[in-house]
Amino acid sequence: MKRRNFIQAAALSGVGVALNPFNSSANKKRVESIRGTFSETRNKVLIYTKTDIEPARIFHITDTHLSIDDERGKKYREFSKRMAKGYNVNSHFRTNEKLSAKESFELTLNLAKEQKVDFLALTGDIFSFPSEAAVEWAFQKLTDTGIPFAYIAGNHDWHYEGMQGSEKELRSIWTAKRLKIMYQGNNPLFATYKFRGVRYVCIDNSTYEIEPDQLNFFNEQVKSNEPMILLIHIPLFMPGRPIGFGCANPEWGAKTDKNFEIERRERWPEKGHSKTTYRFYDEVFNAPNLLTVLAGHTHQQSLDIKNGVPQFVSAHNATAYYADIRISTLPKYSK
Numbered sequence: 001m002k003r004r005n006f007i008q009a010a011a012l013s014g015v016g017v018a019l020n021p022f023n024s025s026a027n028k029k030r031v032e033s034i035r036g037t038f039s040e041t042r043n044k045v046l047i048y049t050k051t052d053i054e055p056a057r058i059f060h061i062t063d064t065h066l067s068i069d070d071e072r073g074k075k076y077r078e079f080s081k082r083m084a085k086g087y088n089v090n091s092h093f094r095t096n097e098k099l100s101a102k103e104s105f106e107l108t109l110n111l112a113k114e115q116k117v118d119f120l121a122l123t124g125d126i127f128s129f130p131s132e133a134a135v136e137w138a139f140q141k142l143t144d145t146g147i148p149f150a151y152i153a154g155n156h157d158w159h160y161e162g163m164q165g166s167e168k169e170l171r172s173i174w175t176a177k178r179l180k181i182m183y184q185g186n187n188p189l190f191a192t193y194k195f196r197g198v199r200y201v202c203i204d205n206s207t208y209e210i211e212p213d214q215l216n217f218f219n220e221q222v223k224s225n226e227p228m229i230l231l232i233h234i235p236l237f238m239p240g241r242p243i244g245f246g247c248a249n250p251e252w253g254a255k256t257d258k259n260f261e262i263e264r265r266e267r268w269p270e271k272g273h274s275k276t277t278y279r280f281y282d283e284v285f286n287a288p289n290l291l292t293v294l295a296g297h298t299h300q301q302s303l304d305i306k307n308g309v310p311q312f313v314s315a316h317n318a319t320a321y322y323a324d325i326r327i328s329t330l331p332k333y334s335k
């Protein structure tokens with residue numbers, strides 16, 4: 001008997017086969033989702049869960065592209081000069097007023113403080129390169145708000161253009177050397193911040209790829225069955241969307257890599273994504289306790305829904321954009 005037939009037969013005859021409900025995507029569908037509803041009006045998002053949680057208001061901030069630098073960055077200018085020229089003058093996303101990335105970040109944090117926002121979710125490219133001065137400045141600004149925050153890196157946060165080394169090597173060096181304080185003692189590649197009954201699960205996909213340890217970590221979070229929000233930099237593949245939706249995108253690879261020369265980095269691989277990255281993609285969209293995915297990278301606001309799971313991508317905070325997200329329990333599930 002083929003394995004599939006055996007399982008079906010066993011289920012029909014009531015034979016006690018202990019199936020791990022998290023073993024495969026097919027089985028996961030049997031676990032009832034704890035997602036409620038969600039809605040979006042401009043930059044305001046409402047997310048409801050069927051789990052009883054304390055309501056929270058969060059700001060999603062991504063792609064500020066700070067390039068503050070000082071004497072310490074002098075010997076790295078060769079690697080930072082191109083990105084340092086970017087995002088110094090931006091148009092405010094609502095008023096069109098001109099402002100620098102630094103002013104945008106400050107404006108957003110001041111607003112968060114003023115409005116008594118509960119949590120900040122930072123999904124990468126907060127920095128245009130790993131400048132000590134920029135990281136220290138941003139960390140101080142964040143600390144001054146008194147608001148807890150989670151941070152995960154984007155492809156620019158740790159990247160010095162033209163520096164020798166693979167993407168993985170450079171990420172490992174510069175997240176440890178420069179971005180360390182942003183992780184608040186957590187692993188730079190994967191971490192969970194628990195806040196008011198929700199797990200904010202950070203997975204670094206800034207190389208576009210997912211590592212086996214990250215997949216295992218994500219699966220552990222799913223098993224908790226507590227509501228969770230996934231924070232990543234590069235949006236997950238959605239059919240019809242551009243290559244910027246590049247994590248687990250079947251088109252991703254050497255042929256579609258148009259920027260490796262400009263960004264002076266390793267070209268995306270000929271063979272495309274690893275199996276682990278595709279596996280992660282399936283696990284994300286079959287996770288019954290995943291309320292939403294929050295991402296950045298494209299610098300454009302968008303919403304896609306796959307298998308009932310929304311993926312909100314926020315526009316770049318260089319324009320002072322932020323997503324104002326309220327998470328709460330659907331009234332009939334409140335205790």
Ligand SMILES: [Fe+2]
Pocket residue numbers: 063065125154156297298299
């Ligand atoms: Fe960016």
